[in-house]
Amino acid sequence: MCQLLGMNCNTPTDICFSFTGFQARGGLTDHHRDGWGIAFFDGCGVRVFLDAQATVESPIASLVRSYPIRSKNVIAHIRKATRGAVGLENTHPFQRELWGRYWIFAHNGHLRDFSPPFDGSVLPVGATDSERAFCWILQSLRSRFPAGEPEAQVLYHALRELAASIGRHGEFNFLLSDGRRLYAHCASRLAYVVRKAPFGVAHLKDQDLSVDFKEVTTPHDRVAVLATTPLTDDEAWQQVPRGTLLAFKDGEAEHFDDMSTGAGCEPGCSLEAAA
Numbered sequence: 134m135c136q137l138l139g140m141n142c143n144t145p146t147d148i149c150f151s152f153t154g155f156q157a158r159g160g161l162t163d164h165h166r167d168g169w170g171i172a173f174f175d176g177c178g179v180r181v182f183l184d185a186q187a188t189v190e191s192p193i194a195s196l197v198r199s200y201p202i203r204s205k206n207v208i209a210h211i212r213k214a215t216r217g218a219v220g221l222e223n224t225h226p227f228q229r230e231l232w233g234r235y236w237i238f239a240h241n242g243h244l245r246d247f248s249p250p251f252d253g254s255v256l257p258v259g260a261t262d263s264e265r266a267f268c269w270i271l272q273s274l275r276s277r278f279p280a281g282e283p284e285a286q287v288l289y290h291a292l293r294e295l296a297a298s299i300g301r302h303g304e305f306n307f308l309l310s311d312g313r314r315l316y317a318h319c320a321s322r323l324a325y326v327v328r329k330a331p332f333g334v335a336h337l338k339d340q341d342l343s344v345d346f347k348e349v350t351t352p353h354d355r356v357a358v359l360a361t362t363p364l365t366d367d368e369a370w371q372q373v374p375r376g377t378l379l380a381f382k383d384g385e386a387e388h389f390d391d392m393s394t395g396a397g398c399e400p401g402c403s404l405e406a407a408a
Contacts, residue, residue, distance in 0.1 A: 135225075135241040136165055137323065138209040139308040139359040141315035143383035145203035146356055148173075150344050152209065153198055154337035154364040159188025159211040162339045168224040169194065171209035172237040173202050174312035179235045180204075183224045205383075206310045210239035222259035226308075229255055231271045232282040234311045238267040241361060242304025242320060252276075266305070270295050285314070285380075289389050292316055293378045300376075308359065315381040317359050319373035325359040326370045327385060335365045355384030 138155045140148050152171070160166045166187035173180040180202065188194040188211055210225035226239040240263035247262050249269045257264040273295055274288075282288065292309070296318045299305050306323050309316040317323060328335075330353075332346035359381075363370035373379060380387045 135213050136163065136211040136361045137239055137241050137306060137308050137359065138171075138207075138361075138364075139310075139315055139317060140204070140207040140356065141310075141359075141381035141384055142205045142354070142356045144351075144354055145205055146354070147201035147203050148207050148209075149198060149201055150335075150337070150342070151358050151360075151364055152194075153342055154339040155209060155211070155360065156188045156194050156198055157339035159191075159194070161189045163211075165211045165213040167212040167219045168221075169209070169211045170224050170226050170239075171197055171207065172226045172228065173204040174206040174235075174237070174310065175204060177234065177312070179228060179237060179312070181226070181228055181237075183221050185219055185221055185224060206237075206312055206315050208237050208239050208308045208310055208315070210241075215243050216260060216262050218260070220259070223261050223264070225263060227264050227267050229267065229271055231255075231275060231311075234313075236267075236271060236309065236311050238270075238307060238309050239263075240266060241306040241322075244299065244302040244305065247299065247302040263307075266299050266307075267309075269299070270309070285387075286389050289316075289378070289380050289387075296378050297376075306361070313382065314387070315357070315359075317373065317379045317381065319375055319377050319379075321375060322361050323359060323373040324361075324363050324370045325357055325373060325379075326363070326365075326368050327355065327357045328368075329355040329384070334367070336367050337364060338366045339364070357381045357384045357386070 168185040170183040244262040336343040
């Protein structure tokens with residue numbers, strides 16, 4: 134199973150601590166060695182780093198781990214190849230343009246018999262089912278809203294419907310962002326934690342490293358971190374219910390009228406995580 138990592142904040146924040154634990158899952162504490170990538174939004178631009186090497190051997194990963202790039206939205210992925218050769222063209226996250234903004238996407242899972250018809254507006258470059266799903270999502274949104282980007286709640290419901298439709302073909306855990314919101318869909322495994330005041334100490338599960346967030350934050354900071362499985366062993370991570378699409382903005386989950394894709398979330402269930 135591939136590994137996902139995402140971050141959404143109310144102020145530009147570096148992901149060095151979380152990435153240190155995440156990096157270990159690419160060949161040290163887990164067996165995923167088929168490439169990795171990370172994308173940092175910076176205003177209307179995106180910094181994307183991709184490498185077909187395992188993260189534990191990648192000099193680019195070492196750079197990211199030590200270089201405090203600050204961003205409000207970050208998506209990272211460690212690949213376990215199931216379809217498509219090991220190579221940059223098949224390495225997540227993928228990047229495309231829609232409505233004059235960059236979109237970034239990473240997927241964990243396997244889709245069976247997923248061969249949607251493309252109209253040429255958004256095409257996959259590699260051979261993964263993940264990139265096909267991403268291109269199909271953007272093509273569908275472009276077709277559904279020809280006049281341009283809809284309001285946030287309408288867009289959320291469209292993404293929820295598309296996630297449910299694609300999810301019928303198999304396991305469809307994904308992270309998606311346009312630089313303003315971070316969307317997270319859980320089909321099987323995905324967890325998150327929201328860090329906010331009062332901040333405390335956190336210790337990584339995959340590396341013997343701790344940080345006291347009181348020393349590196351302000352009382353107004355709020356940071357949501359998402360991962361396939363929790364990155365720390367002393368924080369209250371929230372398991373995302375299966376079949377749920379979450380939308381994060383400014384470090385917290387937005388509450389549209391129904392956050393569920395139709396399964397896994399009972400009416401009134403809590404989508405907030407303890408710090």
